[in-house]
Each structure stands twice: as C-alpha cells, then as structure tokens.
Amino acid sequence: MARRRAPKGKAQSRGYRRAQKRAAKAHKKAARQRTDDTRKWAKKVARDFDAIAVEDFRPKFLARSTMARKAADAAIGATKRALVEMGRKHGRDVRLVDPxxxxxxxxxxxxxxxxxxxxxxxxxxxxxxxxxxxxxxxxxxxxxxxxxxxxxxxxxxxxxxxxxxxxx
Ligand SMILES: [Zn+2]
Structure with a gap:
C-alpha cells in the first residue's frame, strides 16, 4: 500500500485499492485466528482447572508501556476476557487479583x-x-x-x- 499510495490530493490508483483490500483481508484473517486461538486456550484452561486466579490488570496501562506492541499482538486483554468468560460459563471459581x-x-x-x-x-x-x-x-x-x-x-x-x- 505504501508503495502504491498516490500523492496527497490525487485519487488512489486501482493497484492501491487492490492492495488495500488485500491488507484488510489479511488483518481480518489474523483477527479471526486470534479470537479462535484465544477461545480454544481459554476453554482448555477452564476444562482443566477448578479455580482460576487472573490478574485484573488494565490493558490500557500495558498499551502505554514499552510492552505495548507485544501486548497488542498477544491480545492480552481479549485473552483475559475470554478466560474469565469461559471459566464462569463452566462454573469455575474465577478470582480476579490485584496485579x-x-x-x-x-x-x-x-x-x-x-x-x-x-x-x-x-x-x-x-x-x-x-x-x-x-x-x-x-x-x-x-x-x-x-x-x-x-x-x-x-x-x-x-x-x-x-x-x-x-x-x-
Ligand atoms: Zn519470602
């Protein structure tokens, strides 16, 4: 997309729009994959453990720290949410802990x-x-x-x- 971007004020080329579409598709796929991995992992944990202690951290804080990219990549907030949800759904004892x-x-x-x-x-x-x-x-x-x-x-x-x- 960067390579094909038209100068400011000019309409984007067909090639750019095509690249844009492709990028959007790839991002969507990554997002779906992440959700899927997250839910599968949360399910496994909820299945294997009766009691689960989870750090009740604020993902916003991590996003401002030097770990921001890693935190966003691993979707830590979403993972935690999935774990808590899955644990409750399976009747597990989920306890949030001050981090x-x-x-x-x-x-x-x-x-x-x-x-x-x-x-x-x-x-x-x-x-x-x-x-x-x-x-x-x-x-x-x-x-x-x-x-x-x-x-x-x-x-x-x-x-x-x-x-x-x-x-x-
Ligand atoms: Zn000690």
Missing part, C-alpha cells in the same frame, strides 16, 4: 522486595525468607495467595501455553 507488585512480593512469606527485579533476572530470591523460585512461578504463587487459594495445591499443575506463544 500490583505481583513480581515483587514473595509467594512464600509475603515480603515485598525493595527493588523491582529487572526483566532479565529470571529467578526471584526473597531477602526475608530466602526462598528462591523462577520469577513467573513466584508471581503465580503470589496471585494464588491473593485469590485466597493454596499455591501448594497448584504446584505441578501448569496451564497450557497461552495463544501466540509456541508450546515449549
């Missing part, structure tokens, strides 16, 4: 780290109780505790890889 400090709090003793962990640091080590865990796992525990669920009961359970990410 503040989930990466800084300790999932064991609840102490809050003084400093934000840089994203490159993948292991969370608590300065208060000394526990050391993979960063995401610690955050998951924090969320379960906040939701009033028992993180030990969820240990070993692992939700399927979210859409947009290749299964490991």
């Amino acid at each position: 503040a400090y989930t990466t800084m709090d300790c999932g064991d003793c609840g102490a809050r780290a003084k400093h934000r962990l840089p994203l490159s640091e993948r292991t969370y080590t608590c300065t208060a109780c000394g526990v050391s865990r993979p960063r995401d796992k610690n955050s998951a525990r924090v969320m379960l505790v906040r939701a009033g669920l028992d993180p030990d009961g969820a240990d070993g359970a692992r939700p399927p890889a979210p859409p947009g990410r290749k299964a490991a």
Whole structure:
C-alpha cells in the first residue's frame, strides 16, 4: 500500500485499492485466528482447572508501556476476557487479583522486595525468607495467595501455553 499510495490530493490508483483490500483481508484473517486461538486456550484452561486466579490488570496501562506492541499482538486483554468468560460459563471459581507488585512480593512469606527485579533476572530470591523460585512461578504463587487459594495445591499443575506463544 505504501508503495502504491498516490500523492496527497490525487485519487488512489486501482493497484492501491487492490492492495488495500488485500491488507484488510489479511488483518481480518489474523483477527479471526486470534479470537479462535484465544477461545480454544481459554476453554482448555477452564476444562482443566477448578479455580482460576487472573490478574485484573488494565490493558490500557500495558498499551502505554514499552510492552505495548507485544501486548497488542498477544491480545492480552481479549485473552483475559475470554478466560474469565469461559471459566464462569463452566462454573469455575474465577478470582480476579490485584496485579500490583505481583513480581515483587514473595509467594512464600509475603515480603515485598525493595527493588523491582529487572526483566532479565529470571529467578526471584526473597531477602526475608530466602526462598528462591523462577520469577513467573513466584508471581503465580503470589496471585494464588491473593485469590485466597493454596499455591501448594497448584504446584505441578501448569496451564497450557497461552495463544501466540509456541508450546515449549
Ligand atoms: Zn519470602
């Protein structure tokens, strides 16, 4: 489309309009695929787990952060919505969790780290109780505790890889 765009004030060429149509089609397809992946993933999670704790974040906040493109690409907001909907539909216990400090709090003793962990640091080590865990796992525990669920009961359970990410 960029290559075919007519200068300002001039009508767009047939080639441009054709490219425009093609782009619109591709975008629509991507959007449909995303919705489909999202719903399938949400269904799998809702089927496999009785209780689900979800971060109640504002997608708008992510859109303003440096992760904006990634967030939009993975359709995080839509994924969360689908998960909550699917969970409720299947009669699951869906609990929304305040997302503040989930990466800084300790999932064991609840102490809050003084400093934000840089994203490159993948292991969370608590300065208060000394526990050391993979960063995401610690955050998951924090969320379960906040939701009033028992993180030990969820240990070993692992939700399927979210859409947009290749299964490991
Ligand atoms: Zn701790």
